[in-house]
Amino acid sequence: MDTILFEKRGAVAHITLNRPDKYNSFNREMALALQGVLDECKTDESIRAIYLIGAGKAFSAGQDLGEIVAEDGPELTTILTEHYNPIVIRLRAIEKPIVAAVNGVAAGAGANIALACDIVVAAESASFIQAFSKIGLIPDSGGTYTLPRLIGYQKAAALMMLGDKVPAVEAERIGMIYNFFPDEEFGEKSWAIAEKLSQMPTIGLGLTKRALNYALDNDLERQLAIEDQLQSTAGQTEDYAEGVQAFLEKRKPVFKGQ
Incomplete structure (x- = not known):
């Protein structure tokens, strides 16, 4: 069985973590396969949005502990430097919107990989x-970097130290995720977000993502300079010209991601 399922549906890359019998916990094969698929998504200009979901009942239970305790299992430092860190770096570096569709439990590295995506939505029963x-x-x-910036130091420290389970409803309330949907509507509504993003001005969204990445560490003056620079780039795109023309003509714009 392929540990990662990947297909293009229109302009959206549909990626599935596919070890359902292990609650999509990561082993080396799955981590490296996900890196490869993300690399393809980055370079394929026909892909304008990415949708990441888990197979079966879970999004991802994190690391497969059976792999660690195996006689020939990887060291923790190898798992971080070769498996997870490259995934997180790719998720933040790909200048296309990435939707994490958390269909079930997201634990450990599984949770933090989801939170590294641009828009995180969850089924109501997820946690x-x-x-x-x-x-x-x-x-x-990246959890110690991402989570405090999403929900604040105090809440993040408590969740990390106590290991509390956070239901999707609570995750949305505290700003950990964008939204949650009833289980029976989750597939349709989460996919609709990715599909909508794929029809939007891709370069502008990518530059927005770059600006947000800078904003995590910049002071105001530096960030204003970054906005100036990136806005100039966005203003030279075909999609910007189309957006302005459509506004003036009072019609819906047709963006091409160019």
């Missing part, structure tokens, strides 16, 4: 768990 403290580890996969 998020910073499970690391339960086995004596620290949060990885």
Whole structure:
């Protein structure tokens, strides 16, 4: 069985974490396969949005602990430097919108990979768990960077240390995720977000993502300079010209991602 399923549906890359019997926990094969698929999404100009979901009942339970304890299993440092860190870096570096559709539990690295995406939505029955403290580890996969910026230091510290399960409804309330949907509507509504993004001005969305990445560490003056620079780039795109013309003609714009 392929550990990652990948297909293009229109202008959207549909990526499925596919180890349902292991709650889509990551082993080396799946981590490297996801990196390869993300690389393809970055370079394929026909792909204008990315949709990431898990097969079966879970989004991802994080690391497959069976792999770690195996006689020939990888060291923790290898798992981080070769598996998870490259995934997170790719998720943030691809200048196309990425939707994490959290269909079930997202735990440990699975949770933090989801939170590294641009828009995170969840099924109402889904949950998020910073499970690391339960086995004596620290949060990885960018969790100590991303989560405090989403929900604040105090809440993030408590969730990481106590390992509390956060239901999707609560995750939305505290700003951890964008939205949640009833389970029976989740597939349709989460996909609709990715589909909508794929028809929007792709370069402008990518530059927005770049600006947000800079904003995590910049002061105001530096960020204003970045906005100036990126706005000039966006203003030279065909989609900008189309958007302005459509506004003046009082019609719906047809963006081509150019």
